[in-house]
Amino acid sequence: MTILIKGALITDPNSPHNGNKKDIFIENGIIRQIGYNLSVKADTTINEKDCHASPGWVDLFANFCDPGKEHKESLETGAAAAAAGGFTEVLVIPNTNPAIHTKAQVEYIVQKAKALAVTIHPIGAVTKNIEGKDLAEMYDMYNSGAKAFGDGTNTIQSSGLLIKALQYVKTVDAVVIQVPDDKTIGSGGLMNEGIVSTRLGLPGKPAIAEEIMIARDIKLARYAASKLHFTGVTTKKSLEYVKRAKEAGINVTCSVTPYHLFFCDEDLQSYDTNLKVNPPLRTKEEMMALRDALKSGVMDCIATHHQPQHWDDKTCEFEYAQYGMIGLETAFAVTNSLNLIPIEKWVEMMAVNSRKIINEPAPVIKEGEKANITLFNPNTEFEFTASHIKSKSKNSPFIGKTLKGKVIGIINKEHLFLNA
Amino acid sequence: MQLSTRHLLGIKDLTSQDIQLILDTATQFKEVLQRPIKKVPSLRDVTIVNLFYENSTRTRISFELAEKRLSADTINFAASASSVSKGETLLDTVNNILSMKVDMVVMRHSASGAPHFLAKHIPAAIVNAGDGINEHPTQGLLDAFSMREKTGKLEGLKVAIIGDIMHSRVAMSNIYLLKKMGAEVMVAGPPTLIPKYIQEAFDIRVEYNLRRALEWCDVANVLRIQLERQNQVLFSSLREYSLAYGINKQILDSLNKEIVIMHPGPINRGVELDSDAADSKQSIILQQVENGVAVRMAVLYLLAGGRGENN
Numbered sequence A: 001m002t003i004l005i006k007g008a009l010i011t012d013p014n015s016p017h018n019g020n021k022k023d024i025f026i027e028n029g030i031i032r033q034i035g036y037n038l039s040v041k042a043d044t045t046i047n048e049k050d051c052h053a054s055p056g057w058v059d060l061f062a063n064f065c066d067p068g069k070e071h072k073e074s075l076e077t078g079a080a081a082a083a084a085g086g087f088t089e090v091l092v093i094p095n096t097n098p099a100i101h102t103k104a105q106v107e108y109i110v111q112k113a114k115a116l117a118v119t120i121h122p123i124g125a126v127t128k129n130i131e132g133k134d135l136a137e138m139y140d141m142y143n144s145g146a147k148a149f150g151d152g153t154n155t156i157q158s159s160g161l162l163i164k165a166l167q168y169v170k171t172v173d174a175v176v177i178q179v180p181d182d183k184t185i186g187s188g189g190l191m192n193e194g195i196v197s198t199r200l201g202l203p204g205k206p207a208i209a210e211e212i213m214i215a216r217d218i219k220l221a222r223y224a225a226s227k228l229h230f231t232g233v234t235t236k237k238s239l240e241y242v243k244r245a246k247e248a249g250i251n252v253t254c255s256v257t258p259y260h261l262f263f264c265d266e267d268l269q270s271y272d273t274n275l276k277v278n279p280p281l282r283t284k285e286e287m288m289a290l291r292d293a294l295k296s297g298v299m300d301c302i303a304t305h306h307q308p309q310h311w312d313d314k315t316c317e318f319e320y321a322q323y324g325m326i327g328l329e330t331a332f333a334v335t336n337s338l339n340l341i342p343i344e345k346w347v348e349m350m351a352v353n354s355r356k357i358i359n360e361p362a363p364v365i366k367e368g369e370k371a372n373i374t375l376f377n378p379n380t381e382f383e384f385t386a387s388h389i390k391s392k393s394k395n396s397p398f399i400g401k402t403l404k405g406k407v408i409g410i411i412n413k414e415h416l417f418l419n420a
Numbered sequence B: 001m002q003l004s005t006r007h008l009l010g011i012k013d014l015t016s017q018d019i020q021l022i023l024d025t026a027t028q029f030k031e032v033l034q035r036p037i038k039k040v041p042s043l044r045d046v047t048i049v050n051l052f053y054e055n056s057t058r059t060r061i062s063f064e065l066a067e068k069r070l071s072a073d074t075i076n077f078a079a080s081a082s083s084v085s086k087g088e089t090l091l092d093t094v095n096n097i098l099s100m101k102v103d104m105v106v107m108r109h110s111a112s113g114a115p116h117f118l119a120k121h122i123p124a125a126i127v128n129a130g131d132g133i134n135e136h137p138t139q140g141l142l143d144a145f146s147m148r149e150k151t152g153k154l155e156g157l158k159v160a161i162i163g164d165i166m167h168s169r170v171a172m173s174n175i176y177l178l179k180k181m182g183a184e185v186m187v188a189g190p191p192t193l194i195p196k197y198i199q200e201a202f203d204i205r206v207e208y209n210l211r212r213a214l215e216w217c218d219v220a221n222v223l224r225i226q227l228e229r230q231n232q233v234l235f236s237s238l239r240e241y242s243l244a245y246g247i248n249k250q251i252l253d254s255l256n257k258e259i260v261i262m263h264p265g266p267i268n269r270g271v272e273l274d275s276d277a278a279d280s281k282q283s284i285i286l287q288q289v290e291n292g293v294a295v296r297m298a299v300l301y302l303l304a305g306g307r308g309e310n311n
Helices: A075-084 A103-113 A138-144 A157-173 A197-201 A208-224 A235-245 A258-262 A282-297 A333-335 A345-357 B016-033 B060-068 B088-099 B114-121 B135-151 B169-180 B199-202 B210-216 B238-245 B251-252 B285-304
Strands: A003-012 A019-028 A029-033 A044-046 A052-055 A056-063 A085-092 A119-124 A174-179 A228-231 A252-256 A374-384 A402-412 A416-420 B045-052 B073-078 B106-107 B126-131 B156-163 B184-188 B205-207 B218-223 B260-262
Touching: A019 A103, A019 A374, A056 A075, A056 A228, A056 A345, A075 A085, A075 A103, A075 A119, A075 A402, A085 A416, A103 A119, A103 A138, A119 A138, A138 A157, A157 A174, A157 A208, A208 A228, A208 A235, A208 A345, A228 B260, A235 A252, A235 A282, A252 A282, A258 A333, A258 A416, A258 B088, A282 B073, A333 A345, A333 A374, A333 A402, A374 B088, A374 B106, A374 B205, A402 B260, B016 B045, B016 B060, B016 B135, B016 B285, B045 B060, B060 B073, B060 B126, B060 B135, B060 B199, B106 B114, B106 B285, B114 B126, B126 B135, B126 B285, B135 B169, B135 B218, B135 B251, B135 B260, B135 B285, B156 B169, B156 B210, B169 B184, B169 B199, B184 B210, B199 B205, B210 B251, B260 B285
Parallel strands: A003 A044, A003 A052, A056 A085, A085 A119, A174 A228, A228 A252, B045 B073, B045 B106, B106 B126, B156 B184, B156 B218, B184 B205, B218 B260
Antiparallel strands: A003 A019, A019 A029, A052 A374, A374 A402, A402 A416
């Protein structure tokens, strides 16, 4: 199969063509030629206005609910959502049923995802059944294709256990991914504890539940001299702790979700269950601090925390609603709409930094390399509607919102996916 | 005169004019309730369902009585004896009931925001009869009605709400209402039972010492310790709570003034309130219950607005 991309602004810090608007010719998944006005014939020619080409983006934290909760998402529909959102690679969390906690589950995902346009990397569970008690067979899972480790949304609570896990993954030089959340603080909390939760009569979860976990985990990472990634960081203090730890040479990194940059607790006034997430939406002040931090470069990348939920699980009383929202399809447009960072910075975060965290070299847009490319137009404005959603679930608070920045498609593993 | 809202989801959404209107209308209904024939035809042809997803004695009876006094047709629904125990969702249950042509829904639910959720999805008018730890608006209204009746005013009145503030929808509705009507509000209780941000959220006083709270206030609205709502240990024992925050005749007599004692019920006698205080002449607890019917009649009447025999 041959593909010709006409006039793409190549946005890749590692490419000799970076910053040039050139044609890219791809044959059987390999970039053959890059140049001005290439006169080659191709099976498919892509000629889009304002087309940017960057190395494929990676999401470090998505739930594809497969196996076990396929009524919410499957590997196929999750991959379709990822492709629509410009992601060529996705790390899926082990919060499935059964949990991804042995070689068998890892291989199931790797095998089943082989034929898909998006590369799916399982995050292996740190503990058996993601119960936070006994270590799972991480070495075995790594050899089967697990790219990172963590208990997903079940934050590892025991300090002793996390030290062991951090030490253990050094055997394979992998990273532990942790959502910072001390579950003993504000355990019944449904949203951020603050003035808004008090006025709404909803039990609150204080920011300290997150910050105390970050502070503790940083110490554990230093003790174990291992790699730790925090995802879903939501407060100014959390970011300060991570920044200071990095300056002290501790191997920690962090990511935020697009929705924590876009929404705050004040948006919960109408008890919108799509905004029920964990870690919760914080105050406006914290949200603005996250936006500043994105500009100043404290966080390494954005993670979508794509969490599909069935209609029933969201169309109910706020207290009974399940946590999370889908986010792969809107991650780029939402972040881009905020106009906080130049497009080069987005590419660096999503294509380079995210891969550094999982020890993977970033693909490069140059002749002879495998084509792992995201095509996008950062300037198109559009209304995001339910019909755009490829995910099996529709739990997105962005439906009906006008966003800026459209993904044109992806090229990965000899597949071409183009958004309609 | 009409309310500014279609539903009564919380005092939070009412204007001070709405509150005034409800209290004034309740005064008229209270007069009706003193007559030999206590029934008026105001809500004839209006059908009201009382949906109780949580146990209740006085609120349910009070609403039912108010509905019957207004000549409405009523249906009672208790979650424990219904399809809810078979796993039916709230929305399905309510839609099934509404397809039988119901005009208003009175709902009590253990989840905060449940009536707000319903209001987004169904056409009927909704009266919140208590949602989780959020609001209990008719209780707030009847408390204000009783305070006004007893002291003659709300503006400038010093009201201390004492006890388990964190788990109390009564406290929330009282705070919203009293602030809107110009009263001064204090919450008092153990620090573990007072939300951390309450002072900033409502611009009210916070006190951890019972005696100081009683010395400050004109009215003490004493709350029930909500044992069923506590999922973690917030104080060591009921005995210790009673030692620190229990109100008895002795402490009331030691104050240099006579304050009004209120309680939304049901009382844990000997815990937050001793019998000698609860049954004293300072207490207006039974008047609160009596006023509850008149206030709920006023709410239902005003919300029914253009419905019933008027159209």
